[in-house]
Amino acid sequence: MILQVENVQKSFDGFIAVKDVSFSVAKGELCSIIGPNGAGKTTIFNLITGHLPLDKGRVIFNGIDITRRPAHKICRLGLGRSFQRINIFPKLTVFENVQAAVLTHRGQSLNFFTSVQSLFRRETEELLAMVGLQDQRQAVSGSLSYGFQKQLELGIALACEPAMLLLDEPTAGMSARETNATIELIASIARDRDLTLLFTEHDMAVVFSIAERILVLHQGQLIAGGSPDEVRANPVVQDIYFGKARCS
Ligand SMILES: Nc1ncnc2c1ncn2[C@@H]1O[C@H](COP(=O)(O)OP(=O)(O)O)[C@@H](O)[C@H]1O
Numbered sequence: 001m002i003l004q005v006e007n008v009q010k011s012f013d014g015f016i017a018v019k020d021v022s023f024s025v026a027k028g029e030l031c032s033i034i035g036p037n038g039a040g041k042t043t044i045f046n047l048i049t050g051h052l053p054l055d056k057g058r059v060i061f062n063g064i065d066i067t068r069r070p071a072h073k074i075c076r077l078g079l080g081r082s083f084q085r086i087n088i089f090p091k092l093t094v095f096e097n098v099q100a101a102v103l104t105h106r107g108q109s110l111n112f113f114t115s116v117q118s119l120f121r122r123e124t125e126e127l128l129a130m131v132g133l134q135d136q137r138q139a140v141s142g143s144l145s146y147g148f149q150k151q152l153e154l155g156i157a158l159a160c161e162p163a164m165l166l167l168d169e170p171t172a173g174m175s176a177r178e179t180n181a182t183i184e185l186i187a188s189i190a191r192d193r194d195l196t197l198l199f200t201e202h203d204m205a206v207v208f209s210i211a212e213r214i215l216v217l218h219q220g221q222l223i224a225g226g227s228p229d230e231v232r233a234n235p236v237v238q239d240i241y242f243g244k245a246r247c248s
């Protein structure tokens with residue numbers, strides 16, 4: 001198992017947003033967490049990656065207890081993530097955003113002997129090519145289309161050479177065309193790099209077409225998990241999650 005989440009819990013002002021959640025993800029697996037808005041998906045990601053302190057429980061990544069480690073150290077260990085809301089430097093160019101991420105990962109700071117432009121140029125170009133942003137390299141990031149900004153976020157997340165990526169709604173706000181292109185891109189990168197993926201996604205068609213395993217979260221608790229077929233056939237999931245869809 002590359003990731004083990006054990007009895008993780010988090011409250012906000014007495015409201016239990018994540019309640020005693022345990023699951024694990026095998027190396028190379030493509031796993032999705034689904035659940036209605038407010039189910040606690042983003043909070044779980046934040047607990048795993050050290051962006052929020054947890055109240056209870058443990059998180060083990062690659063055999064290392066990362067429970068109380070700061071986010072940047074967890075990233076260094078090879079657990080990368082993207083955010084539900086865009087998280088880039090909008091005034092920097094696409095190239096500069098990815099380059100900054102590579103610099104941070106390599107722990108290199110600028111000095112008098114290095115030319116900023118050439119620093120990790122090859123690595124940066126490789127990442128841009130991987131996420132399909134070569135032609136946008138000089139564009140100001142904040143002016144990119146939403147889909148391109150999400151691709152840029154993916155490039156930034158890949159800069160830390162992750163063994164596992166947590167993607168929080170990677171296609172949120174995208175058109176159907178952008179969604180399909182992005183999902184294909186993510187799946188092909190995952191295959192090429194032997195990445196383990198854990199992602200949340202609101203589009204059920206996407207989830208059921210690419211996830212190998214699906215975890216279902218409801219009001220902060222895991223209520224089901226299994227293959228897409230198992231989850232689709234689960235009566236509790238049908239009631240809670242697909243109830244509305246079946247009525248419409
Ligand atoms: N920083 C916070 N402070 C207070 N409540 C929060 C905070 N973050 C999330 N919540 C609450 O926790 C619940 C789960 O939120 P979230 O993890 O964002 O759900 P999801 O990503 O599944 O939509 C929601 O009720 C949300 O309002």
Ligand SMILES: [Mg+2]
Nearest residue numbers: 041042043084
């Ligand atoms: Mg969320």
